[in-house]
Amino acid sequence: MLIELSHIQRLYRSDEVETTALQDIDLQIETGEFVAIMGPSGCGKSTLLNILGTIDRPTSGSYRFGTQELTAMNEAELAKFRREHLGYVFQSFNLIDELTIEENIELALIYREMPKSERRARVAHAVDHVGIAHRARHYPSQLSGGQQQRAAIARAIVGQPSLILADEPTGNLDTDNGAQVMDILQRLNDEGATIIMVTHSPSHADLARRRIDMLDGQVVVSVRNAI
Amino acid sequence: MKLTPHVHTVFAAFFRQMRCHRLYTAINVMGLALGLAACLTFGLIARYEFTFDQWLHGARGIYRLDAVNVQDGRASEIADAPFRVYDALKAAFPEITHATRIRPDNISIITADDVRSSNALYVDPDFFETLPYPLVRGDAASALSAPNSIVLSEERARTYFHTINVIGQKLTVDHDGRKAELIVTGVLSHVPGNVTLQPDMLIPIDSAMLASPAFLQWGIEGGYVFCRLHAPSDAKRLQGAMVRFSLDHVPPQVRDAGELRDWRLRPLPSLHFLDGTLGISSASRNSVIMLGLIGLLALLSAIINTINLSTARGLLRAREVAMRKTLGATRGDLIIQFMGEAILLAACAAIPALALIEIAIPTINALGGWDVVIPYDLLIPALLVLVILVGMVAGTYPAFWLSAYQPARVLAASRMATMGRLGAVVRLGLVVIQFGFAIGLSVSSVVILRQSVFVRDMDRGFDRNGLLFIPFIDNIGTPTAQLALMDAFRNVPGVTTVSSFYTMPGDFGFSAADYFSPLNAPDQRPRLEWQDVGRDYFRLFGLHLIAGRLFDDAHGEDDQQKGKGIHSVVIDASSARALGYTTPQAALGQTIRKHTDRAPWHVIGVVNDVRLNSARSAPLPSIYFYSSMPYRFSSAGVRFENRPERDVEANLRTIWQSRAPDLAFSALLASDLLSHDYRGDERRGELLAIGAGVAIFIALMGMYALASFTVARRMLEVGIRKTLGATTARVLGLLLGQFLKPVLGAGLIGCTLAWVVMRNWLSGFDARIPLSPLYFAAVFAAALLVAALTVLFQTLNVARAEPARALRAE
Ligand SMILES: Nc1ncnc2c1ncn2[C@@H]1O[C@H](COP(=O)(O)OP(=O)(O)OP(=O)(O)O)[C@@H](O)[C@H]1O
Ligand SMILES: [Mg+2]
Secondary structure: OOEEEEEEEEEEEEOOEEEEEEEEEEEEEOOOOEEEEEOOOOOOHHHHHHHHOOOOOOOEEEEEEOOEEHHHOOHHHHHHHHHHHEEEEOOOOOOOOOOOHHHHHHHHHHOOOOOHHHHHHHHHHHHHHHOOHHHOOOOHHHOOHHHHHHHHHHHHHOOOOOEEEEEOOOOOOOHHHHHHHHHHHHHHHHOOOEEEEEOOOHHHHHOOOEEEEEEOOEEEEEEEOOO | OOHHHHHHHHHHHHHHHHHHOHHHHHHHHHHHHHHHHHHHHHHHHHHHHHOOOOOOOOHHHEEEEEEEEEEOOEEEEEOOEOOOHHHHHHHHOOOEEEEEEEEEEEEEEEOOOOEEEEEEEEEOOOHHHHOOOOEEEEOOOOOOOOOOEEEEEHHHHHHHHOOOOOOOOEEEEEEOOEEEEEEEEEEEOOOOOOOOOOOOEEEEOOHHHHOOHHHHOOOOOOEEEEEEEOOOOHHHHHHHOHHHHHHHHOOHHHHHOOOOOEEEEEEHHHHHHHHHHHOOOOOOHHHHHHHHHHHHHHHHHHHHHHHHHHHHHHHHOHHHHHHHHHOOOOHHHHHHHHHHHHHHHHHHHHHHHHHHHHHHHHHHHHHHOOOOOOOHHHHHHHHHHHHHHHHHHHHHHHHHHHHOOOHHHHHHOOOOOOOHHHHHHHHHHHHHHHHHHHHHHHHHHHHHHHHHHHHHHOOOOOOOOOEEEEOOHHHHOOHHHHHHHHHHHHOOOOEEEEEEEOEEOOOEEOOEEEEEEEOOOOOOOOEEEEEEEOOOHHHHHOOOEEEEOOOOOOOHHHEOOOOOOOEEEEEEHHHHHHOOOOOHHHHOOOEEEEOOOOOEEEEEEEEOOOOOOOOOOOOOOEEEEEOOOOOOOOEEEEEEOOOOHHHHHHHHHHHHHHHOOOOOOOOEEHHHHHHHHHHHHHHHHHHHHHHHHHHHHHHHHHHHHHHHHHHHHOHHHHHHHHHOOOOHHHHHHHHHHHHHHHHHHHHHHHHHHHHHHHHHHHOOOOOOOOOOHHHHHHHHHHHHHHHHHHHHHHHHHHHOOOHHHHHHOO
8 A cells, every 4th residue: 555544634724714625535545556536626636636745734634655654744754755755747837937947857856966967867868758858948938838737747757756646737738738648647657656646637537547536525436447 | 298197107006006015115215215314414424524614705715835844855745834934925926815824822711710721823914814704793804903802703702701792802811921811803603614724712913922933933833824816826826936935935954954845835625635644634535435435335225125126026017017018008108107106215215314314414423523514405405316316227227127028928927927037137236236335334344443442452552541641831830830730749649650741642742753873883873753751751651661770860860951971861672673782781881872963872771662653653763861850842741540530630730720820721631642543443433334234224124125025936936846855944045045145245245345445444554453354254244144034034934834835825
C-alpha cells in the first residue's frame, strides 16, 4: 500500500462561516495505480489533491505514505518529502514568468542539491519526453496553453517522483492537446509512476485504472476500470 | 486639449488610491515630506552660508585689505593689516571713496552694580560710509564724528538701559587702559546672523590711540582695514598696483623680514569662506556644499521611493492599464494620469514638509550655531516649484513605462505583469543609489564623530581638568601687582598651583616661534615655539621631567630677568630631537642660541611634549624661558581640585574685583578652550548623522513598501517553489536575498565613496584616528540588519504560508 488516508477531514473557517471541503475521507492507493478523481465543481477534488500533495494540511485524520505518517511531520520534513516523492501538475500551469521553460523545470531539481550537469541532462530528457525541446529557452508567456501544460508536466516528472498529482491537467486544453497530455501520463504510469488525476472529462477518466467519484467532500464510489 | 476630463480622472483615481492603499500613500507622502523638508532645510542653511554679508547695501563694492607676508618662501595671507597703511592707501588710490580701520578689542563696561566685559570695534568716522550697517536710532553721518561717542547694538542698549531710546545717555567704560565716559550717539539695528563683523559696540578711534605704536608702525598689525571702491572694476586695477604700493611705502627692513610684500583686496561677500581657509573661522565651503548635497540626495531618495512605488503599484494595475488601453485611452491620457497623481502626492507632502522645516530649523540652528530665519516669501514658492518638479520626475518614469506596455502582452500573461529585465535593473539601481547614499553618509558621520571624540580625549601631554585661565592679568597693573594678585589666588580654597604664562591652549592667546641652533651644530636650526613661563608653570600644566631639572629660584641663572650671564632653558622631548640630541640626557648642559642673535642659553632640563595647538596641525616643539616677574600680555593659570569650578571662579572673581573694580573679570576653562578643537567637527558629524538618519529612514520606508508589493507579487511563485520541495528557510533566504542584494551593492559603493572622502578629510589632521575597516563593516552590517528587519515580517509571512494558500493568492 502506497497511500492510506483515514478519516481525513478539511474544514475552512473564515470569520463566521465554516466550510467542510472534505469530510471523513478513507482512501487507499496502491503503488503503480492510475486513479482519476471526478465530481462536480466544489466537491473537494482540489482540496483532496492538495492534502495528498502535502501542500495543505487536513484538519483531522491520518495520512500514511508507505510507512510514514505525514500528518505528524514538520514543515522541513514535508518539504523534503515533496521534493523526493512528488510531482505536481496544476490546472493553471503555474509556471514562473521570469524564468525560461528550462529554468522552470530545473527548479524541481534545484532543491535536491544535484550537480548542475546532471540537472541539465535530466531537464533535456524531460523536455524531450513531453515534446517541447525546441521551446526550452522561451519564457512561459511565449508558449501556447498546451505547450505550457506540457512544460508543467515536464517539471512534475523531471525528478522521477513516485507519485504524480495532476489537477485537471487537460482542463484548459483542446482535444488534441488534451489527448497528448493523457498520452504522456499513461506512458509515465506504464513506467511505474503512481498517478492521481482530477478531471472533468469522462473519456480521460476512462483511461485510468480506477475512478473515484466525489460529492460534497466525500468519496461516493470507487470503481476499477476494466482494461 | 480636453483638460477637464483628465483632471477629473486624475483626482478621482488619486483619491481612490489614497483610500484603498493607505500604506502606499502614507509612505509616499511621508517620504516625500521628509525629503522635501531635508532638501529645503539644508538648502536654507547653504543659502545662509553663501550669502554672508550680502544683505549689506553695496556689499560687492566693499573690500578688506589683507596683508601678504612671505615666510620660508611661502606667501601667507593674513586678515589683519598694520594701521599705518590706512593714510598711505587713501592717498595713493583716489578710487577708494571711503575706508575705515577696525580694531576689535575687549572693554569693560562699568554700570552702577556691575562690571561687564564686551566686544567693541574701534573704527574711523567713515565706518558707516564704508560698511553701511543700518541704525535704528541716531544719524550715521555724525554718530562717530565726536571723539567720546559710542554706538551700541540694539541688544547692548537693552542690556544696559532697558530701552533703545538711549541717544545722549552716558556709558562708563574702561578701555585702552583708561577710564572714560562715552555718550551714546546711535543704536544699530538688529543684523542677520550671517555677517562677518557683528558689532556690539562701535567707538571712534581717538587721538590717544592714533599715537600708539599699533597705528604708527608698519611692523605691527592693528586690525582690519576695509574700504569702499568707486566701482568694483577698480578692484582689479588696485590689486595689480599693490606690489608697487608695497615697494613704495613699506620700509625695507619690514619687507626684508618677509612682511607686507603684497596685499590682497578681498570683496566683503567672499570673506566668510576666505576666513575659513585663513584659519580665522571654522567656515568651510566644502562642508556647506556637502550639506546642500545631503539635502538634494535626501529628496532624490524620496523621489526614488515614489518612482518605485508607483511603478510597483502600476504593475498591480497593469491589467487595468491594459484594459483602459484596449478601451481606447491614448498614451497621452495615461501619462497625464500618472504624472498628475505624482504631483498630487507631492502636494500632499508639502504641508507636513513645511511643518518639519519649522521644527528642523531651530534645532539645526542650535546645533550648527546658525541664525537661519525661515524666509516664507521664498520658501513657499520654492516648495511649490519643488512639488511640481518632484511630481514630474517621479511621475515620468512609471508613466512612460506603463503606458508603453502592450495590452496584449499584459492580458496574455498568466498572472501579474512584471517589469521585465530592464525594469528590474532600473529599480535595483534606484534602490542601490538610495542605500549607497544612506550608508556612505552613516559611515562618514561615524568617522567624523569618532575623530572628534578622539581629539576631545587625546593625550595632549598636560592635565586639562581643573585648570582655569585668567587672561591678561597685566591689565591689573605693575608686575608686583600681578604677583600679589596671583598670591591672593593661591589662598583660594581648592587652588593648588598658580602661575603666569603667555600661550593658552587651543590657539588662544599669544604665540611666537623662532629658529634655534646648538652652538656646536649651527646647521641644525629647528623652529621652536617660544614659551615664556612664570614660576610653577610645569606644575600648573602637570608636565613631567624627562631629564635634568626644572627651573628653580635657587639657581639665579634660571631667571631671564636676573643677572647678565648665560640663562637656562628647558626644552621638550621633540625639541631635543629636533636640535639633534639623540637622547634627552644628551641635551643637558648643551648651549643653544637663537638663529638671529648671539645670546646663548644652557639646556637644564627636558620635559614631555605638549600639544597646545589644534589637532589639525603638527605639534610644535617648545622651548621654555622662565621669568619671575610677569610682563605685558601675561595671563594667569590656576589649578584647583576638590572644589566645584563655579566656587573657585567666584572666589577668584571676588579677589579680582577687590583689586580692579573697573575691569571685567574673565576666566576660561582649559577644557573649554580645547573644545574649539573638536566642537566644529562634532557638530558637523551630528548634522551628517541627522542627514544619514533621514536618508536611512526614507530608504527603509521605500524598502518596506516595495517589499509589500514584491512579496504579494511573488506569492504564487513561493507556492510553486514550496510545492516543488523548497523549505520555508530556503524561500525566506530567496526573498530576503532579493531585498538585501541591492543593499549589499549599495554598501560597497557607499563605503568606497565614504572611504575616499573620509581619508581625505582625516588627512587634514595631524593627530587622527586610523580609518579602520571596522567602521565600514559595522555600518554595513547594521544596514543589512535593519533592511532585513524591515522586510522580515512580510517575507516571513509569505515564506511560511501553506503552499495551497499561496497558490490560491491570485
Ligand atoms: N481557502 C479556502 N477557504 C474557504 N473555502 C475554501 C478554500 N478552498 C476551498 N474552499 C472551499 O472548499 C470546497 C472545495 O473546494 P475545491 O477547490 O477542493 O473544489 P473542486 O472540487 O476542486 O472544484 P473545481 O472542480 O471547481 O476545481 C469549495 O466549497 C470551496 O469553496
Ligand atoms: Mg479544483
